[in-house]
Amino acid sequence: MSTIHWTEAHTVRSARWHSESAAPPPGRVVVADDRMKADTAYRLACEGTAMVWRGDYHNARQLLRAMNHRLDRKPPRSGDSPAESFHLHRRARSHRARVLGKLLVLLEEDHSLVLRRAPDVRRACTEAYGPPCGPSAVSLSELLGVIGARQWREKGVEIPALDARIHPHYGVFSPLRGEYVDLVAQAPLSGDGPGRTAFDLGTGTGVLAAVLAHRGIDHVVATDINPRALSCARDNIRRLDLTDRIEVVGPCLFPEDRADLVVCNPPWIPAHPTSVVEQGVYDPNSTMLRAFLKGLPSHLTPDGEAWLILSDLAEHLGLRTPHEVPDAIEAAGLKVRDRFTTKPHHPRASNPKTPLHTARAAETTSLWRLTAT
Structure with a gap:
């Protein structure tokens, strides 16, 4: 079981790492909140640094969208053949997932998300991940997918x-x-x-x-x-x-x-x-x-x-x-x-x-x- 570590308020903290795409745990983790600028977050993510979010939930979503917009500024180039274009497209999607996957949130022991204005994600996480087994860190982009899947499951x-x-x-x-x-x-x-x-x-x-x-x-x-x-x-x-x-x-x-x-x-x-x-x-x-x-x-x-x-x-x-x-x-x-x-x-x-x-x-x-x- 992989674990990530970071320093917060002069205290070393850790959490179990969970990734449905089998992404490796980030080696460097910093704390981010509502003061984090989109350009800074994008630069850190491109450098491989993950950010544990401690601010408002809706601000975290806005930050993720801003990072996504910055990725859109460099659209993948077309290849000389359909196969090459496909592989370039897949490579660009993989890069996008790696960058956006660096914005993290912490799930508590009961799968709850303790952030300001955060929704109740316990049922969605239990349906996706199974019964809780301790605090864990997941990417916000993955959690949004889990929430969306719960809505599709309900709606059909x-x-x-x-x-x-x-x-x-x-x-x-x-x-x-x-x-x-x-x-x-x-x-x-x-x-x-x-x-x-x-x-x-x-x-x-x-x-x-x-x-x-x-x-x-x-x-x-x-x-x-x-x-x-x-x-x-x-x-x-x-x-x-x-x-x-x-x-x-x-x-x-x-x-x-x-x-x-x-x-x-x-x-x-x-x-x-x-x-x-x-x-x-x-x-x-x-x-x-x-x-x-x-x-x-x-x-x-x-x-x-x-x-x-x-x-x-x-x-x-x-x-x-x-x-x-x-x-x-x-x-x-x-x-x-x-x-x-x-x-x-x-x-x-x-x-x-x-x-x-x-x-x-x-x-x-x-x-x-x-x-x-």
């Missing part, structure tokens, strides 16, 4: 295919981009009658498992390797009153036995995630995609099929060749029965000022219907 995301809301937990990919959900809701189902089974691999919030049950699948087994996702899926399945038809198991990718339908929406981009939330989008070397394809033949019933839902954003970014996915499907002993596509509806696809806009505008999400050869 409307899913037209379910005529209901899905409630994402902290660290679990939210189904805000609905096109992949619509593909699963509209793709033709093979066979009918009682006893049909399905696996939803990497279930996340449980939204696709719920859609499959909504479409008449009798028994759905949902899996994930992320304990937070398993808890989130169980919560949503209970909210939707589907516990008699959906079983959540894990942590694992494939459950035991075989299914008539195996569905998987793996992370789309073969790159390293820098936070827990990014694990739903970034997957180094397409590890989950390859494991899914490799394991399919031994988990499909003789007449079963699999649905692979995958964006081609990686191809437009130059991170994966156009032939890589079809070749991996063939190498796994599978064949493509059909393929359905849709265009993204999110604002980034239509905003020319969005980073990597050219690739995002060309993006297509596909549902590949696969069967064993």
Whole structure:
């Protein structure tokens, strides 16, 4: 367990260091309050010095915004290729996270935040971090993400295919981009009658498992390797009153036995995630995609099929060749029965000022219907 140390009122103090992005504990820490100027805070952060905030909560948020504005003055340059532009963009985002992550707040033994005008963050922190285990130091930017996640969890995301809301937990990919959900809701189902089974691999919030049950699948087994996702899926399945038809198991990718339908929406981009939330989008070397394809033949019933839902954003970014996915499907002993596509509806696809806009505008999400050869 990492610890940070600083001197305050001529007394050496310490706190347990917590970072969801696995950022190392800062080596140098100073105390900051309402007198801290934005230029000074930005300079210290760029030099690697962290600041424990002792002033007003809302002033801390304003200071964080001011530091962010200073980072905006140096936008990342474009590369000579889509792949280079992507890596430069990721490098700039990583630098931004490191700088903004240097403004720290202290959580007390019960996860409370003792600052002037601070909100009650105990429930949000308990849901994200688990039961409190002593005072800890976290970055203000991370805490704001925790607070935002609590609000999304309370509000939920409307899913037209379910005529209901899905409630994402902290660290679990939210189904805000609905096109992949619509593909699963509209793709033709093979066979009918009682006893049909399905696996939803990497279930996340449980939204696709719920859609499959909504479409008449009798028994759905949902899996994930992320304990937070398993808890989130169980919560949503209970909210939707589907516990008699959906079983959540894990942590694992494939459950035991075989299914008539195996569905998987793996992370789309073969790159390293820098936070827990990014694990739903970034997957180094397409590890989950390859494991899914490799394991399919031994988990499909003789007449079963699999649905692979995958964006081609990686191809437009130059991170994966156009032939890589079809070749991996063939190498796994599978064949493509059909393929359905849709265009993204999110604002980034239509905003020319969005980073990597050219690739995002060309993006297509596909549902590949696969069967064993």
